[in-house]
Amino acid sequence: MENRIGPVEVNRSIDVYVRALIGIERGSEKLPDTFRRLPKAGPLIIFVRNENSQSEFLGMMIGYLSWPREVQLVTVATPTVEKELAEVNRDSVAGLVFCSVNPPAWLEKRVRLGSGIVLVPLAETAP
């Protein structure tokens, strides 16, 4: 990914990718801040589209940025995730992230993190 020299920023590579993928500035700060507000226990389940390199890359980037929280990447073959969601024990999960994948209509409390990425917290978030 080309850019001009500078600005000489700490998270230069992450920020450029996040901006290109989901259109938000300073993603290296904003996304981890959002994930920190989720309940401390429980993994983050990340849904990505099969054979969609942008979706897969975004999912991995979310995995990278959500450290030290445990993550689970779920690759889905269809635009909806009904079948995969049915297999998730939602009581033990902190949140669901949909990367270029449509969350089911019945799933409430959606938080749009950027273009093509939706977070659904599954328990009360920290203040």
Next chain:
Amino acid sequence: MILLGLLAAIFTILTAGLGVALSIFARTGRLNLIECTCLGWLLGSGIVSLLLWVCGTFCSGLALQTIVTIACLALGIVGWRARQHVTARFVLPSPANVTEWLLTILVLGEIAILFFVSLKHTLGWDGLLNWEIKARYAFLNGGVIPQSYYSSGGRAFSHPEYPLGIPFTELWLYLWMGEPHQFWVKIIFPLFYAAGALLLALLTARLSGKRWVGLLIASLLPFVPSISASPGGIVVGYVDVPISVFYLAALGYLLCWSANNALCSIVAFAACAAFLPWIKSEGVLLWFVLALLGLTMSLSKHRVGPFLVSIAPGLLIILGWRLYLKLVLIFPHSDFSHPTFSLLRGNFGRLADIGSILLAELGETVHWSIFWLLVAVAVVYLFASRKLEKILLAMAVLLPIAFYSLIYLFSTWPSYTAHMTSSVSRLLLHVMPAGWLAIGLALTQPKDQNRHL
């Protein structure tokens, strides 16, 4: 403060590596400053990353940084004292005529351009998610990769089983800068390029006896598009260029040892070859190729004893890392199956596809220009020379390509052709500088040997 930290990190790496390089070459009485500095960077990065890994098992944070810094300075002092002990003098080789001056200026100009281009580019996909991620997580944990990273199935995409040579060199910069600075960390990749280009010039000149040939070959190096552009080039922060430089150096010193039987050559070979498996998993294959070729050469020259000793450090690193992975890694690696004869028989039909993908990649001018055509001609010349060293050099280019292609017989991807297409260009980069060395030495064959063609 960040820049001071960056300079301190590079200084300590160079001090450790220079110390070892001076110890290796002091007895020759003549220390080539460029050679020692280039080797200093290669060996220094290997030593610092190894020290961080080993010392990280019993300490972390400031204590870890202090111990590794003291070890680096101690190695520097040992090297300096070794030089003083035998009163070896430093030599800075300078160009002898206009051609050499022009080629030198060209090589230095290319290095400067690649520094500029590298700083203009972000880390690539693998550079960030396979390599830098380890440096960052270790930095956030006081310089030690947390156990939970190895057991995190969700982060298997970042290949926790990959060795730590480059991530921990990046970590060393992070520790000194005080933050995981993704802009400045990219500086290590053009440094590897600079070391590789200058060593290519030196080794080609030394083995061919013609300095202008070495400089010409080094100046042609960046004209292969893959070295500077994606996929795998230095600007994206992958480890493929660094491992290619270690391979070039190890091969070059092995050939020097064949020619001069000097202790310094075999020790330099041992040091460079040992770090191959520490840079990338495929380094084990490169190390194996060098061990095979070195054994052939040492058998024919009745020097088996010193050679077997020289491969011991590499073997130690391979076994040490395997043992460590067994202790910490919870989930298995999934890109390749464990090779068995029954699997080989079952997947034998893949060979035709693998061969055609390899040929298509070698002929891909967008990645390689006419480089592999030049290599093919050089390999024919080297075989035709009927000299053991030159045949071994040709084999050092051909064998890794053959092994790298054959590993896709064991690919576990749903589509092994997609697996190969996505990664083979990066693997071919590993032998690219060695290919230039082959071209350089083929260029300088005496006429009486050419008549056999």
